[in-house]
Amino acid sequence: MMILAVPVRPVNATDTTLVILVSDNEADCALANYIANITSNVVIIKTPWGVYDPNITAEIISYAPEEVIVIGGPIAVPDEYIEDLRDLGITVERWYGKNRYETNLAVLKNITARFQLQLQNRVILVAGKDLAGIKKALRLAIQERAMIILVNQTTDITRIMEMLGLRIKSVTIVETPVMNRTMLMIQKQLRERLKECNCTKVLINMTAERALEAIQMAEEKINTARELSRNATNPAIENVLKIAEKQLEDAKEAYNTGKYGLAYGLALAAKAKAEVVIRLAGENMRMMIMTKTKLKLEKELLRIEARIRVMERLGVNVTVALQLMEAVRAAIKNGDYDTAQELMIKLKEQLRICYMRGKKMIRGRGHMPVRGRRKP
Structure with a gap:
């Protein structure tokens, strides 16, 4: 499988001093794109989630950076990249949390300090695993110079506001029908805790195009998971992979019958399972390497x-x-x-x-x- 590290915007290497390395996870990648669109002289290079590829390090070298910022934890962006770069004398800083939601907050705190950004007291809220929702939220955040915050059903809005030191005047909720339950819980919190806040909602219809994109992404992740797990010895890997493959099969069937919302949800579930396989296979390989x-x-x-x-x-x-x-x-x-x-x-x-x-x-x-x- 060919993997290409892709700069988000064309940048002359002579002007570049900072590279951002991020996985192709939709949540972390959106944060990297956000930085690239509100700052200058930043190159973004993407690596497949959970996969180490020495050619990605080579791509970074081709920009000859003084510094690299890694967005995402070691499960998303393996530590081998940091080892490669530090061996060359390149300064590396990792911005991350224990999951995509904590990583989101860590990145927001770091970019305001690092780039001296003056963001408006506006927040875009979107479910952290909603592929279509995140794309829309990113566009809105860039347009309005707002903070994009990823949420799930356990998100505590008050805690987030305190951590970021926000006095929010405007909140936009972005959702697809698949994430309706999550966003209803968030709306309830907003009504109870931010009574003076101006809240608006952006609904995203589920189209054939959006469902197909999710299916294609899930299929790509499953192919990667299948390739990485060929020599794995962990018995759980095969079981999880079979579940992912079945969910993808069901997603395609739903898509072919015009049930795009169902297809989208199943594809996201299949993608999540494939990422579990990628993580387990990576851990298995590292254990094998350490003993031989x-x-x-x-x-x-x-x-x-x-x-x-x-x-x-x-x-x-x-x-x-x-x-x-x-x-x-x-x-x-x-x-x-x-x-x-x-x-x-x-x-x-x-x-x-x-x-x-x-x-x-x-x-x-x-x-x-x-x-x-x-x-x-």
Whole structure:
């Protein structure tokens, strides 16, 4: 499967000092897009949720950033990315919470401080798993320079307002029919606790196009989950994957009979199950790597090679790094793992030197897109 890291807006690499790395999760991605639309000189690079791809690191290198902000926790954006970037001497900061709702609040607090943004006392509320609703909420938040806040049935509006230090004058509730129950609970809270607030509602009709988009996204996630779980040993993975596949099948059947709301809801459920599989498969793979020295070294070398190759293509002198890489490869092949580990340390340090010496030249060349095939 081909995975492309996509900048949200074209940016000249010579002007770029900040990269935002975010998963393709609709909630976290919306927050990244929000930042990109209300600030300048920010590049956004997306990685598949829960999946590490060394080519994504290579894409980041092609912008030669001084700093990278990661939106989302280590389940959404694996720690391997942070390790890759810090090994090169790039400053990395992760903005996240224990789930998408806490991440939402962490990002809002950080962007107001980091970018000195003066946002209006307006809030856009939307269910945190409502794909179509989040898209609409993002557009409204950008237009009105408002805060977009993700909610679910356990959200405490008063707590959120206190955490963000808000005195809200205007609230817009965005909802699709599928999320009606969640948003009714939120409306009840607003009536009880924010009596002087000007509240409006934006209803989104469920169309064939929106249902199909959700189905396609669920199918893509299930395909990724299926690929990652091929060698997994956790028995729960297969069971959850079967549930996701059945929900997707039911979503397609509902879509074909014109029941777009039902199709949309089933597709979202299938996508959520697929993400559980991706998380479990990732945890399973990391446990396997930690217990097998050869596999760990091979995976680490694969990660480093992607960085070396992109710098080589961008014109950075990586001759010494290439020599060390081949020496590591030979040591692994010969079963001399102690030597391989010692050489790996030297290789990482050499690669850091290459990046530090070459980053100005990389920026001067302008950005060159990087494409690659993910290797789980």
